[in-house]
Amino acid sequence: MEHVALPPWALAAYLGSGVLFILALRGLSSPATSRAGNRFGIAGMTIAVIVTLLTQMPIPEGHWWPRPRPADLATFAKILAAVAIGAVIGLTIARRIIMTAMPQLVAAFHSLVGLAAVLVAAAAFLNPGAFGILDSAGDIFAISRVEMTLGAAIGAITFSGSVIAFAKLNGNMSGAPILLPGRHFINLGTLLLIVGLTAAFALESHVGAGESALFWIVALLAFLIGFLLIIPIGGADMPVVVSMLNSYSGWAAAAMGFTLHNTAMIITGALVGASGAILSYIMCKAMNRSFISVIAGGFGSDDAGGEAGEKIDRPWKRGSAEDAAFIMKEAQQVIIIPGYGMAVAQAQHVLREMADLLKEAGVTVKYAIHPVAGRMPGHMNVLLAEANVPYDEVFELEDINGEFAQTDVAFIIGANDVVNPAAKTDKGSPIYGMPVFDVEKARSIFFIKRSMSGVGYAGVDNEVFYMDQTMMLLSDAKKMVEQIVRALQD
Amino acid sequence: MDFISILSIFVLACFIGYYVVWSVTPALHTPLMAVTNAISSVIVVGALIAAASAANPVAQWLGLIGVVLASINIFGGFAVTARMLAMYKKKER
Numbered sequence: 001m002e003h004v005a006l007p008p009w010a011l012a013a014y015l016g017s018g019v020l021f022i023l024a025l026r027g028l029s030s031p032a033t034s035r036a037g038n039r040f041g042i043a044g045m046t047i048a049v050i051v052t053l054l055t056q057m058p059i060p061e062g063h064w065w066p067r068p069r070p071a072d073l074a075t076f077a078k079i080l081a082a083v084a085i086g087a088v089i090g091l092t093i094a095r096r097i098i099m100t101a102m103p104q105l106v107a108a109f110h111s112l113v114g115l116a117a118v119l120v121a122a123a124a125f126l127n128p129g130a131f132g133i134l135d136s137a138g139d140i141f142a143i144s145r146v147e148m149t150l151g152a153a154i155g156a157i158t159f160s161g162s163v164i165a166f167a168k169l170n171g172n173m174s175g176a177p178i179l180l181p182g183r184h185f186i187n188l189g190t191l192l193l194i195v196g197l198t199a200a201f202a203l204e205s206h207v208g209a210g211e212s213a214l215f216w217i218v219a220l221l222a223f224l225i226g227f228l229l230i231i232p233i234g235g236a237d238m239p240v241v242v243s244m245l246n247s248y249s250g251w252a253a254a255a256m257g258f259t260l261h262n263t264a265m266i267i268t269g270a271l272v273g274a275s276g277a278i279l280s281y282i283m284c285k286a287m288n289r290s291f292i293s294v295i296a297g298g299f300g301s302d303d304a305g306g307e308a309g310e311k312i313d314r315p316w317k318r319g320s321a322e323d324a325a326f327i328m329k330e331a332q333q334v335i336i337i338p339g340y341g342m343a344v345a346q347a348q349h350v351l352r353e354m355a356d357l358l359k360e361a362g363v364t365v366k367y368a369i370h371p372v373a374g375r376m377p378g379h380m381n382v383l384l385a386e387a388n389v390p391y392d393e394v395f396e397l398e399d400i401n402g403e404f405a406q407t408d409v410a411f412i413i414g415a416n417d418v419v420n421p422a423a424k425t426d427k428g429s430p431i432y433g434m435p436v437f438d439v440e441k442a443r444s445i446f447f448i449k450r451s452m453s454g455v456g457y458a459g460v461d462n463e464v465f466y467m468d469q470t471m472m473l474l475s476d477a478k479k480m481v482e483q484i485v486r487a488l489q490d
Numbered sequence: 491m492d493f494i495s496i497l498s499i500f501v502l503a504c505f506i507g508y509y510v511v512w513s514v515t516p517a518l519h520t521p522l523m524a525v526t527n528a529i530s531s532v533i534v535v536g537a538l539i540a541a542a543s544a545a546n547p548v549a550q551w552l553g554l555i556g557v558v559l560a561s562i563n564i565f566g567g568f569a570v571t572a573r574m575l576a577m578y579k580k581k582e583r
Contacts, residue, residue, distance in 0.1 A: 086558045113527065116533050270500055385577040
């Protein structure tokens with residue numbers, strides 16, 4: 001099994017670009033080093049692209065360096081045009097996207113990686129000579145058949161799954177889970193069929209360029225299973241799904257890296273695959289859900305709105321913006337707990353104004369972020385950063401949870417389940433076991449909520465509403481914070 | 491390279507990925523997803539090879555479309571990551 005040998009400088013350069021990608025992720029260990037990390041990533045990509053273009057030109061015998069012919073230059077003009085089209089579209093999107101829409105954007109980008117993987121696998125199948133995967137008899141290596149089929153299948157699942165995730169996150173499609181009867185059997189059967197047909201494809205005795213329908217059937221089945229896997233998953237579980245598809249896009253790149261014997265692709269694929277898998281794990285743990293139960297679907301409709309709430313006849317206190325302003329001004333420490341509702345109301349900027357006014361009055365203000373706040377991992381941190389909240393005022397759950405007992409005010413805006421003590425006490429609750437903020441230990445609690453009838457996506461009542469130290473601020477999040485800001489300025 | 495060497499690189503890279511990603515601060519998990527998305531577009535290498543070979547016109551067109559898709563991701567992914575990272579600021583003292 002000999003592949004077309006690449007010159008040693010090209011192999012070294014691909015390895016270098018793989019190392020630069022590792023450094024790109026390493027940089028993200030702190031915001032201070034992250035920007036340098038991103039530049040490492042750009043450098044790695046530039047090297048990989050330039051090396052690939054150079055090695056595609058003919059290298060004369062005895063030379064290390066390519067000598068392009070006129071025909072090659074025409075081909076490269078086309079390729080550069082393709083890159084330019086992609087660059088214009090990509091940069092335009094990156095500049096225009098609003099930060100609340102980041103989950104949709106990432107899902108859309110995943111779908112492109114998936115589709116690109118399918119196209120590359122199909123091209124390798126149709127033109128195996130160019131990829132150096134033909135044996136002397138003109139057949140595609142059996143192992144290359146497995147690798148390219150896996151690449152196409154994972155890519156196709158990533159594509160169609162991400163399209164559904166995008167539609168659900170973007171509101172083109174209801175966030176409610178769509179449950180087909182017998183879906184577990186259909187899904188499992190389709191997956192087994194994909195594995196079986198891939199094996200059959202590898203075992204065929206002669207497969208020249210494009211000479212088997214099995215490759216296309218597997219790709220089609222994989223597109224189908226991508227749709228089927230994601231439609232039963234509810235909108236609220238999308239953070240897990242987006243992380244999972246992130247992981248898949250990495251495995252697809254790795255599979256194609258095996259086909260091409262390309263170290264940059266293999267290293268990158270492994271990094272991205274591991275990254276997505278770890279993020280899915282973190283999200284599942286933060287919701288106390290098993291990965292299997294998320295994938296099985298049927299949980300967490302986004303539209304759990306008012307109708308799910310039962311009639312509430314327990315006493316609760318209603319507060320006003322003036323009450324909140326007065327009490328917070330006198331406080332030593334205020335912890336703000338933002339949830340997705342804050343992002344929907346676009347209240348992050350006015351919230352930061354409120355925090356600034358409190359800080360001027362000598363109050364310590366901290367932000368507490370739950371891992372599943374927002375619609376993707378770390379989403380809330382980006383939204384606060386966009387509103388110019390310094391990142392050293394923003395704390396993770398485990399770092400701040402011990403502080404509530406010494407905190408005067410817990411200010412809850414757009415969050416619900418993540419402050420529900422039922423997760424700690426009520427074994428029958430659907431959110432039991434999920435790590436939550438100990439807000440009930442704070443001296444006073446302000447809870448911004450649209451009305452008393454709505455409940456969180458898990459559809460459970462929250463004991464915090466009825467506590468002695470709680471004041472409910474019933475209003476749109478942005479309007480309420482604006483009123484508090486006005487009251488603070490008076 | 492034979493299959494086992496490639497597999498070795500892959501397995502070791504998985505371990506590197508595991509440790510590197512756990513060291514990423516949770517505050518940067520969204521940029522992490524954006525940048526991993528950008529770098530997974532290194533699949534463009536395969537698209538470029540297909541686009542550069544005239545041996546099969548269909549494969550060449552698939553390659554060119556692949557180059558467009560991957561380029562959207564590369565430029566969009568790195569640019570949006572840079573835009574997000576520029577927003578993370580420390581307290582002014």
